[in-house]
Amino acid sequence: MSHHPREDAHGHQAEVWHRSLTSGWMLAVGVVSAPALLVAAAVVDEYRSIALWLLVVPVAFLATGAIRVTVSRRGVTVASLLLPFLRRRFALDRIRQASARWTRPTEIGGWGYRWSPGLSAVSLREGDALWLTLTDDNRFVITVDDADTAARLVNRLGQAAADSEGR
Template identity: 70%
Template sequence: MESQQGDSGRTVWYGSQFSGWMLAVGVVLAVVLVGSAVFVEEYRDVSLVLLMVAAAFLVTGGIKVTVSSEGVTVASALVPFLRRHIPLGRIERASARWTRPMEIGGWGYRWKPGMRAVSLRAGDALWLELTRGTRFVITVDDARTAAELVNHYLPSRHEDR
């Protein structure tokens, strides 16, 4: 995790998280399914459909998180154009706390009523309380620093200074 000055002189925080087991499962599944599709004609269609499962493990097995004066962005480390950006205007407040995957719906990109999450392991997580009453949670190391920076940039914080 690191913080650095952006072009505008404002601090930007970067973090990343990888799940070794998710990436390994994705690679093994992809190799087995592609091999099955190539060498066993009768399983070709089902193998190619199941290849989406392997892709899901690979896409969500590593993430990069950015906090800036624009908001919070979480993107796939392997397919960076797959991203979710939450603008500061949609964030009520941020906090950090220890989080277990089952608390937020499991591993990977999760959604349930009132909550979206990107969870790769138990541990430190950035919790964003959104203005519409929902939450977005990202498991990433040094979430406390990320939460402090989000709260620093929130418009309501600047009005109190």
């Protein structure tokens, strides 16, 4: 388990939880289809623009096919392992509650990064998932191992932050 206390810059003990998750089939689709589309764009003039537009698909698979989820006093962050500048971060004061439960991709719109009104998700598989209920009543879901530990830590850190601010 990747959950351990560390000291922060002020000498206080800070807890950090993190997990990485990859989807082999999503990465394989990205790795195989990107070169094929580039070759099609280079070789066949009449399909060049279509092939280049279709490159969005393998890039999306590569960007979301391997993720790292971190819970700390800064909040919850989910970032692409291959393109780490692609990330979503939720500060603790934006999270009303965290919970964990078994989740199927069909419940949250499918695989990869999903968005629908009121619900966004990063889903790489069926299984354990971290469910964040945000203060604006939207939900964000991340399928990740040991989501129960992550949810408990989010709730504990959020409560500690609220107590220290006198909320």
